[in-house]
Amino acid sequence: MAQDQTLTRQERSSALGYATNPLDRVAQFRDNPAKQSEFAADPRRLELILEGDHPFFRFDGQDYGLWFTPQQADAIGASHLTVFLGLLDGIPTFARAHAARQPEQPAPTGYFTSDLRSIAVQGLMPAAELGILAQAKSLIGWHRAHAFCAKCGSATTPAGGGWKRECTSCKAQHFPRTDPVSIMLVIDGDRCLLGRQAHFVAQSYSCLAGFIEPGETLEDAVRREVYEEAGIEVSAVRYLCNQPWPFPSSLMIGCLAQAKTHDIVMDAEELEDARWFTREDVRGMLTRTHPQGLICPPPIAIAHSLMQAWAFENITV
Ligand SMILES: [Zn+2]
Structure with missing residues (x-):
């Protein structure tokens, strides 16, 4: 359609x-x-x-x-x-x-x-x-x-107009995949949790995110990721919006998450920094008017939309 x-x-x-x-x-x-x-x-x-x-x-x-x-x-x-x-x-x-x-x-x-x-x-x-x-x-x-069959290792060829591949040997059919990723804004009253990875542009902070694992709900993936990356326990999780992310083939699923604990224990392998930010901070980052020059991802990005929802639209968990 x-x-x-x-x-x-x-x-x-x-x-x-x-x-x-x-x-x-x-x-x-x-x-x-x-x-x-x-x-x-x-x-x-x-x-x-x-x-x-x-x-x-x-x-x-x-x-x-x-x-x-x-x-x-x-x-x-x-x-x-x-x-x-x-x-x-x-x-x-x-x-x-x-x-x-x-x-x-x-x-x-x-x-x-x-x-x-x-x-x-x-x-x-x-x-x-x-x-x-x-x-x-x-x-x-x-x-x-996906040039080779995941079942038997033989060559595969495109079929169905390019929407599947078929194995030349065992005839198994393989279909294009989309990998779900949870991305979340963790909220604690009038502040929210943002982090930055070492490869981000200078001064930029964003929502935490991570792949949803086999056998895991979206909500549990949010709770696990936030705990792994920032040591914060999350209670309620609310789905808000999603975005195809073709790098290479993810679907970013955006949520707001309620913080249950407050002391950050950051995973230094994943993040360079993680902090609580006030609503005023986030408004400044979204509008590129933050007094310390902090910024966030651009409006095309789902992280921006999650931050916008909370900071300007008063949408919460
Ligand atoms: Zn095969």
Whole structure:
């Protein structure tokens, strides 16, 4: 189904980066060879290009263009894998995987390439195209990492329009995966817990986060992560919103969490710092007006939305 804009507008998740996707994935036609052939042969067919992990665009100095005709894309380079993404206003769209560009080899004049995170943070593409790129990047990345069967070790080949791989030997079918990650703002009355990892940009603090483990609920994952990383025990957990995070293929599930204890015991392997911040601190970080210059992730990020909900909208656990 394509997104119903009147419905998704009301969802907190839809305001986040990579979350708006206008494609109708028509999953019911993935295993329909006649339909796939029809889509492939459609003269209106559009393709986007990923060079390795990096989207490749047309750029005229002002506007960025995501879509190419097959002839235009062939002239740019060879595709070693093409997958069906879905219908864009009825037009079949595909993602092509080209070889990664060498760092010393810039994009030719009239084109532009960059990593998807920079494209999102700099606001180079409309929200809807970021969502499509997230879908394409995660799917192509999955193919790249699953050339061999997890059951018997033989080679696998793409099938179903690119939405599964089949083993050439044991015939096992393998499907693209999405890895759930819990991300949480821990609240203690009028303060909240934020941390920073060593690789964060200077002065930046964010919500704690971690992968949900096998056999674990979202709520228990939140409690475990917060205790592991900061030594804080959590009681109630409330789900708020979620965000596709195509690095490589996570789904960030955002929660507010009620602190039960208060003394931070930080895991120095995970975090460089973890502290309680007041609502005023967080408001300053969100609006980039903090007196000490502290900042937080940009509005495209789910951490920003969780902090915004608590600091400005008085949403709590
Ligand atoms: Zn196999």
